[in-house]
Amino acid sequence: MNATPIQVPLLIPAVPDRSALWPYLERIDEARHYTNFGPLVKELEARLQQRFESHAGMQLHVTTVSNATLGIELTLKALNLPAGSLVLVPALTFVATITAIISAGHIPVVADIDPDNWLLTPEIAAAAVKASGARAAVVVATFGHPQNTRDWSEFQRQSGVRIVIDAAAAFGSQWLDAGDIPVVFSMHATKSLPAGEGGFIVSGDASINALVCQMSNFGINLDPHSGVPVGYLSSSGTNAKLSEFHAAVGLASLDNWDQQALLRQRLYQRYRSNLEQSCGEELSWQTGPAPSAPTTFCVRLGSEARRTHFEILCREQGIATRRWYQPLLHRHAPEIGKIVVLPTPHAEAVAADLIGLPFFIDISDAQIASVAAAVRRSVSLNPLLQHVT
Template identity: 40%
Template sequence: MARPQLPTAQALAPYLRRIDEARWYSNFGPLLTAFEARLAARFAPGTEIVTCANATQGLALCLQALSLPPGSLCAIPAYTFVATAHAVAAAGLTPWLLDVDPQNWTLQPHAVRAALAGAPGPVSAVIVVAPFGLMPDLAPWLALRAETGIAVVVDAAAAFDALNAAPLPAVVSLHATKALGIGEGGFLATEDADLARRVRELTSFGFRGARESQMPATNAKLSEYAAAVGLAALDAWPHDRLRWLRAARGLRAAMTHLPQVVFQEGWGLSWATSVCCVRLPDGAADAVARDLAAAGVETRAWWGRGCHTHPAFAGCPRGDLTQTDRLGSAVLGLPFRVDLDHAQTGRIAAALAQSVG
């Protein structure tokens, strides 16, 4: 289904030697500082980067740093990976599951505005999700924040390539399965220096330049070893990005004769990501998955039928989820990896053509 590819031992060796020489292994060492600086260079000047153990922690700590009322509602799309909802719960808030736009699979500001009047409690935040790496337009969300005072955070877990500005705090995953991965890890990008400082403190026991804990916090730092992988991954990123795009365009080209198979807007053309999710006719995903399995082609419903179908979040307040239910029955993850070759692409396309053609 997927074969993640992290930097090789040879690519890591120069960075590991630097760790050996410095004998600094964690706690914001020189490699981590360099890694964060290189990440920051991808954004506009003044953007702060705070690395963390994983993106779920990053989201939870960002919400916690915003000092939102405990138990208040945080609106999230029902169509997202469960990590989004877990982060909300970990921050002491209540996930409020709302429906998404059927075309781009994202929560929309106008939908949040419409839902606010009938909200089942005080609403303090919204998490906007970039589905599988497709970044939404953030300008309307900035307007919503300005109008309502509701905090807005972006779950950009899979959007390393597409995220190039952080007017709203955004959290990116560096999990091994992502286009740029380090094994486990994540980072917050934000133009709010005070927020960055608070999240940094929350990743390090609430320490603020001294060994006195200023607030209840956790330990969510990245080690020098994780930073070594990150630096080597960034070294290879320009080449690897082209490989991801080449693999995606090959898959798109192989399916030009299948109008029933719809790719996300811009997927493999203007942005790179590590998964391929296509929309099929409503209700067809399960049958197509069975057909492809019979042909020896694995598939994955990466987000299942939505957060509301998981026992952990079945009791959360929700709006009408008609579009989420439709997407859950229609979206299917196809095999995809950076080194997907012509034969594998042809096999996937042939199996799909046999099922939906």
């Protein structure tokens, strides 16, 4: 049987078009500087730094990288933990969070999430550290919902456990109110500040940013005052530099970010109130402040059977959906490496009925209505029903 053609795509990236890129591409042509910390990369870092500093009211540092996955890996390496340290990670996140921990030479400890806000919280981390002896945690601003950096700073100070926040999808929502917690953002094409590929690290600790920057350039020392000759390898890094072309896209995205964020917020509210009006209490949502520039739209349908029913309906009608962040991290192939798994009952429950609905800036009211109609039909099923025929 032929599959129904897609009528409602899952996600359409909102990347600046060629007219928005043109002024930046002209500057690249003139400067003939294409990578290796060029002027556009520096300008992007300076503009981001200003944005984060004006929110935080303190000095912060921004270092661009070629993607957030390498950003998380290099930030972990910059913490200088002993090789093979145990590092907490929430069970519900994109696979990049765990691959970055493994690539940094550490052992992931998969921990549970809060049943309401779907985040790894300091309370859950405290119990997980006690159970596992973890020395660090990569906590995630899941689906763009921000983590509280002050709470994590307090946790880090009291426990000695080092914290890195993976805020890949949380630009505009995740801020730094504590300079001792490094935060990593993604500029992947699907994010709200797209560069095609790209990422950056924000922290109040200049030495972390300097080390990430050095390791993004193989580990070559470029600091005449460091005690190691300039041009010598002084740490073991990789090539994770952001090119001038990606910086051009990032800068053009930043020029238009506030307008785009507003469109995303309005869409989120319109879509959500449509579903709340038609399906009311049957749906549950991630609690906490709505993201400033949402790029995904997830909801829990109340049971696994309802989700299966909804997926079948959507396939029949050409509506694309995604079980975001599934399978849970510890349910992938054992070959990914050594992993410690703590009990994750809340993550299992969320994963059982979570579904990502189509979400993109120019989704039409008719498309939203067709998604809402399918949701309505599925949640009219008895949630205790175990199987869908």
